[in-house]
Amino acid sequence: MMDLDPTGLARLQFAATALYHFLFVPLTLGLSFLLAIMESVYVMTGRRIWRDMTQFWGKLFAINFAMGVATGITMEFQFGTNWAYYSHYVGDVFGAPLAIEGLMAFFLESTFVGLFFFGWDRMSRVGHLVVTWLVAIGSNLSALWILIANGWMQNPVGSVFNSDTMRMELTSFWDLIFNPVAQSKFVHTVSAGYVTGCMFVIAISSWYLLRGRHIALARRSFTVAAAFGLASALSVVVLGDESGYVVTQHQKMKLAALEAMWRTEPAPAGFTLFAIPDTQARENHLEVKVPWALGLIATRSLSTVLPGIDDLVDEAKQQIRSGLIAYDALERLKLSRSDEAARASLGAHAVDLGHALLLKRYVEDPRSADDALIAKAAGDTVPDVLTMFWAFRIMVGLGFFFIAFFAFAFWLASIRDFGRHWFLKLAVWVWWTPWLAAELGWIVAEYGRQPWAIAGILPTFLASSSLSVAQVLFSLTGFVLFYSTLLVVDIVLMRRYILMGPAAALGGAGHSAARPAPAAE
Amino acid sequence: MAIPLDYETLRVVWWLLLGVLLIGFAIMDGFDLGVAMLLPFTARTDTERRTAINAIGPVWEGNQVWLVLGGGAIFAAWPAIYATAFSGFYIAMFLVLATLILRPVGFDFRNKFDDTRWRTFWDYALFAGGLVPALVFGVAFGNLLQGVPFRIDGDMRVLYEGSGLFELLNPFGLLAGLVSVAMLATHGAVYLSLKTEGPVAARAARFLPYGAATTVILFALAGLWIAIGIEGYVLAGPVATDGPSNPLLKEVGREAGAWVGNYARHPWMAIAPLLGLAGAPLAAVLVRAGRAGLAFVASALGILGIVATAGLSMFPFLMPSSIVPASSLTVWDASSSRLTLFVMLVATLIFMPIVMAYTAFVFRTLRGTITGEHIEHNKSSLY
Numbered sequence: 001m002m003d004l005d006p007t008g009l010a011r012l013q014f015a016a017t018a019l020y021h022f023l024f025v026p027l028t029l030g031l032s033f034l035l036a037i038m039e040s041v042y043v044m045t046g047r048r049i050w051r052d053m054t055q056f057w058g059k060l061f062a063i064n065f066a067m068g069v070a071t072g073i074t075m076e077f078q079f080g081t082n083w084a085y086y087s088h089y090v091g092d093v094f095g096a097p098l099a100i101e102g103l104m105a106f107f108l109e110s111t112f113v114g115l116f117f118f119g120w121d122r123m124s125r126v127g128h129l130v131v132t133w134l135v136a137i138g139s140n141l142s143a144l145w146i147l148i149a150n151g152w153m154q155n156p157v158g159s160v161f162n163s164d165t166m167r168m169e170l171t172s173f174w175d176l177i178f179n180p181v182a183q184s185k186f187v188h189t190v191s192a193g194y195v196t197g198c199m200f201v202i203a204i205s206s207w208y209l210l211r212g213r214h215i216a217l218a219r220r221s222f223t224v225a226a227a228f229g230l231a232s233a234l235s236v237v238v239l240g241d242e243s244g245y246v247v248t249q250h251q252k253m254k255l256a257a258l259e260a261m262w263r264t265e266p267a268p269a270g271f272t273l274f275a276i277p278d279t280q281a282r283e284n285h286l287e288v289k290v291p292w293a294l295g296l297i298a299t300r301s302l303s304t305v306l307p308g309i310d311d312l313v314d315e316a317k318q319q320i321r322s323g324l325i326a327y328d329a330l331e332r333l334k335l336s337r338s339d340e341a342a343r344a345s346l347g348a349h350a351v352d353l354g355h356a357l358l359l360k361r362y363v364e365d366p367r368s369a370d371d372a373l374i375a376k377a378a379g380d381t382v383p384d385v386l387t388m389f390w391a392f393r394i395m396v397g398l399g400f401f402f403i404a405f406f407a408f409a410f411w412l413a414s415i416r417d418f419g420r421h422w423f424l425k426l427a428v429w430v431w432w433t434p435w436l437a438a439e440l441g442w443i444v445a446e447y448g449r450q451p452w453a454i455a456g457i458l459p460t461f462l463a464s465s466s467l468s469v470a471q472v473l474f475s476l477t478g479f480v481l482f483y484s485t486l487l488v489v490d491i492v493l494m495r496r497y498i499l500m501g502p503a504a505a506l507g508g509a510g511h512s513a514a515r516p517a518p519a520a521e
Numbered sequence: 522m523a524i525p526l527d528y529e530t531l532r533v534v535w536w537l538l539l540g541v542l543l544i545g546f547a548i549m550d551g552f553d554l555g556v557a558m559l560l561p562f563t564a565r566t567d568t569e570r571r572t573a574i575n576a577i578g579p580v581w582e583g584n585q586v587w588l589v590l591g592g593g594a595i596f597a598a599w600p601a602i603y604a605t606a607f608s609g610f611y612i613a614m615f616l617v618l619a620t621l622i623l624r625p626v627g628f629d630f631r632n633k634f635d636d637t638r639w640r641t642f643w644d645y646a647l648f649a650g651g652l653v654p655a656l657v658f659g660v661a662f663g664n665l666l667q668g669v670p671f672r673i674d675g676d677m678r679v680l681y682e683g684s685g686l687f688e689l690l691n692p693f694g695l696l697a698g699l700v701s702v703a704m705l706a707t708h709g710a711v712y713l714s715l716k717t718e719g720p721v722a723a724r725a726a727r728f729l730p731y732g733a734a735t736t737v738i739l740f741a742l743a744g745l746w747i748a749i750g751i752e753g754y755v756l757a758g759p760v761a762t763d764g765p766s767n768p769l770l771k772e773v774g775r776e777a778g779a780w781v782g783n784y785a786r787h788p789w790m791a792i793a794p795l796l797g798l799a800g801a802p803l804a805a806v807l808v809r810a811g812r813a814g815l816a817f818v819a820s821a822l823g824i825l826g827i828v829a830t831a832g833l834s835m836f837p838f839l840m841p842s843s844i845v846p847a848s849s850l851t852v853w854d855a856s857s858s859r860l861t862l863f864v865m866l867v868a869t870l871i872f873m874p875i876v877m878a879y880t881a882f883v884f885r886t887l888r889g890t891i892t893g894e895h896i897e898h899n900k901s902s903l904y
Contacts, residue, residue: 066629080607091600099593114579164765166677169858465608
C-alpha cells in the first residue's frame with residue numbers, strides 16, 4: 001500500500017494530520033450554525049433559555065474550535081515541508097485559493113470568535129448575534145476555499161503547463177472557482193458538517209432527557225438539531241459529490257473503482273449492493289446488484305455509458321504514449337529554449353505530460369519504457385478498489401441512516417414527544433457515526449485520488465520533498481503523539497463539560513453580578 | 522483578460538505585500554508571543570497569569586491569522602520560496618508548528634481544571650508557544666541573510682544539502698533569533714502596560730527599559746556584523762525583471778558588504794534601520810510617561826523597522842543559495858505567474874481593508890484594561 005520511504009511516510013503524515021483535523025472541522029461547521037440559530041431565537045424572543053443554550057453549546061464549541069485551529073496550522077505548512085515539489089509545481093494555481101481562504105474566511109472567523117466568547121456584555125444583543133453569524137459564515141467560507149483548492153487537485157481546470165518555469169500556471173481564475181467538482185464537494189462537505197453538529201447536539205440532549213436533567217435546554221436543543229439535521233442529511237445524500245465524478249477521466253476511474261466496475265456496462269449501469277472485489281482476477285465475488293441504479297445516481301440519465309476500469313486503463317495507456325511525446329519535447333526544450341518545433345509539440349501533448357511522469361516510478365527516463373512498463377504504469381492509475389468499494393458503501397449506508405434518524409427525530413420533536421427511551425438511547429449510542437462517515441468520505445475522495453497528487457498532472461511519488469526517512473519519521477511520530485495526547489485531553493474536557501451540564505458550566509460566569517440561574521430545569 | 526499591470530511591477534508589489542504580511546504578523550501576533558514569553562516573569566499568582574492571558578485572550582486567534590495568511594500568500598505569490606524554505610528548515614518548522622499547536626489548546630484548556638499542576642503545565646506550554654516561534658523565525662532570517670545550502674535541478678526540484686537544525690543555530694543565526702525574541706518580548710511588555718493594571722503592568726513596565734536596550738544593542742550588533750562580517754549576494758549581469766520565474770537563468774556573485782549596498786544606492790532606505798533603533802527605546806520612554814497607547818505605536822514602528830531592514834538589505838534576493846549562488850531565489854525569478862499575482866492583488870485590495878476595519882472594530886469593542894477584580898469575577902467565562 002505505502003512504502004516506508006520518505007514519500008510513503010509523508011503520505012502517512014498527511015493522512016494522519018488531515019484525518020485528525022477532520023475530526024474537528026465538521027463539528028465546527030455544524031455547531032457554528034446551530035449556535036447562530038439558537039442565538040437568533042434568543043434575540044427574537046428575548047427568552048433567557050436560548051441565550052443559555054447558545055453559551056452552553058458555545059463552551060463545547062470552544063474546546064472543539066481550539067483543536068480545529070491547532071490541527072489546522074499543520075495543514076497550512078505541510079505542503080511546503082513535506083511536499084516541496086508539489087508546492088513548486090502547482091503553487092501558482094493551488095496557493096491562490098488557500099491564500100484567499102485566509103484573507104476572506106479564516107480572518108473573519110478567527111477575529112470574531114474572540115468576541116463571540118468574550119463580547120457578551122460588551123455588545124448589544126443584535127450586535128452579538130451578528131458576530132455569531134459572522135463566525136458561522138467565516139467557517140463555512142473557509143470550507144469553500146479549501147474545497148476549491150482540493151477540487152482542483154481532483155479536476156485541474158483553468159491551468160496549463162509552462163515549460164519555461166517547469167510548473168502549472170493559472171489561465172482562468174473563474175474556471176478554478178467554478179470548478180464543478182469543487183462546487184459539489186463544498187455542498188457535500190459542509191452538509192456533512194451540519195449533520196455532525198446536529199448529531200452531537202441530539203446525542204447529548206438525549207442523554208440529558210434520559211437522565212431527566214436540563215430538560216428545558218435539552219428539548220429545545222433536540223428540536224433545533226432535529227430540524228437542521230434532517231435538512232442537512234437530505235442535502236448530504238442527495239447532493240453527494242458523486243455527481244461530480246463524471247466530468248473527467250480520472251474521476252471516472254474513481255467512480256469505477258468505488259463501484260468495483262471492472263468492465264463497461266450498457267447504460268444505465270447497475271449499483272452493486274454487496275461484493276468482494278478481487279483485484280488480482282479483476283472481478284467481484286458474491287455480487288448483489290440493483291439494476292440501473294448506479295447509472296441513474298451517477299449520470300442522472302438512462303443513456304450515458306459509464307466506463308469500466310479495464311477500458312479506463314486502456315485509455316491511460318494512450319495518454320502515457322501521448323505524454324511521452326510531450327516529455328520528449330520538454331527535454332529538448334531544456335537543451336534549447338528556442339526550439340519552436342519542440343514547443344509546438346509540447347503544446348499539443350501537454351495535457352498528457354503527467355501520464356508520462358507515471359513511468360518515473362520505474363525508469364529515470366520515461367522515454368526508455370517498453371510496452372510492458374507502459375501497461376504497468378497504466379495499471380497504476382487504478383486506485384485501491386477493495387478499500388474504495390467498502391469505504392463508499394459504509395459512508396452511503398450511514399447517509400441513509402442519517403436521513404431516517406433525523407426524520408424520526410424531527411417527527412418526535414414536532415409532536416413534542418421527548419419520552420421515547422429507545423430512540424434517546426439510540427441517539428446516545430450512535431453519536432460517533434457522522435465522524436466515521438466524514439473520515440470515510442475523506443478516504444474515498446483522497447485515497448481514491450491515488451496515484452495522483454494532482455489528477456492526471458502530477459503523480460504523488462514525485463510530489464514530495466527531498467527529505468530523509470529520519471526527518472519525516474521524526475515529524476510524523478511527533479505529530480501523531482502530540483495530536484493523540486491532545487485528542488485525549490479534548491475528549492476528557494468535552495466529557496467533563498457535558499457531565500457538568502449548562503448550569504455548572506456557565507455557573508459563576510457572572511457576566512453581570514446578579515445573574516439568575518439558567519432557566520427552568 | 523488583459524492584465525493592467527506589468528510583471529515587474531506586480532513582483533515589486535508582492536515583495537512589498539510579503540513585507541506587509543510579515544510585519545503584520547510580527548506586530549499583531551508578536552505581542553501575543555511576547556506576552557506568552559513574559560508569562561512566567563510578569564505574572565506569578567494564578568490571577569496574575571489569567572490577567573496576562575486574558576489581555577490577549579479575545580484577540581490572539583485573529584492575530585495568528587497573519588501567520589496563516591503569510592504562509593498562504595507565500596504559497597500563492599512565491600511558491601518557490603514556500604517550497605524551499607519550509608522543506609529546507611524542516612525540523613525548525615516542526616518545532617514552530619508543534620509549539621504553535623500548544624497555543625490554541627493552552628488558552629482554552631488551561632482554565633478548565635482548577636488544579637495548580639494542570640495550570641502550571643499550560644503556562645509553560647504557552648511560554649514555549651511564545652518563545653520557540655519567535656526564536657526560530659529570527660534564526661530563519663539570520664540564515665536567509667547568510668545564504669541557505671540548497672540547489673535546484675533542471676526539473677526545478679529543490680535539493681537541500683544542509684545537515685539539519687544545528688547548522689541553523691550558527692552564531693549569526695542565533696543572534697538574529699535573539700533580536701527577534703528581545704523585540705517581541707519588549708512588544709509584549711508594552712502591550713501588557715497598555716492592557717493590564719496592577720502587578721502585571723508594573724512588572725512589565727520594569728522589564729521594558731531592559732528589553733528595549735537589549736533589542737537595540739542586539740539589532741545594532743547584527744547590523745555591524747552584516748556590514749563587516751557577512752558576504753552578501755549580488756546579481757552578476759543583467760536579469761530580465763519580467764522574465765519567466767526560473768531561478769536558473771541568472772548568474773549570482775558574492776561580495777563582502779553587499780547587504781549594505783542598497784543603503785548606499787538609496788539613502789532613504791536608511792529610515793528602516795533608524796526606526797528599528799528608535800522604536801523600542803521610544804516605547805519604553807512613552808510607557809514611563811504614561812502614554813501606553815503611543816508606546817504601542819512606537820514599538821510597532823520599531824518592529825516594522827527591524828523586519829524591513831532585513832528585507833531591504835537583501836532586495837532583490839529572497840533566499841540566496843550558499844552552495845550554488847545561481848540557484849538563489851530572487852524577486853525576479855521566484856514569483857507566481859503574472860495572472861496569479863494580479864488576481865491575488867485584486868483579492869488583497871478588496872479584502873485587506875475589510876479585515877483591517879473589522880479588526881479595528883473588535884479592538885475598539887474590547888477596549889479598556891483587564892484588572893485582577895475582573896478576572897476574579899469571571900472564573901469560568903474568561904480564560
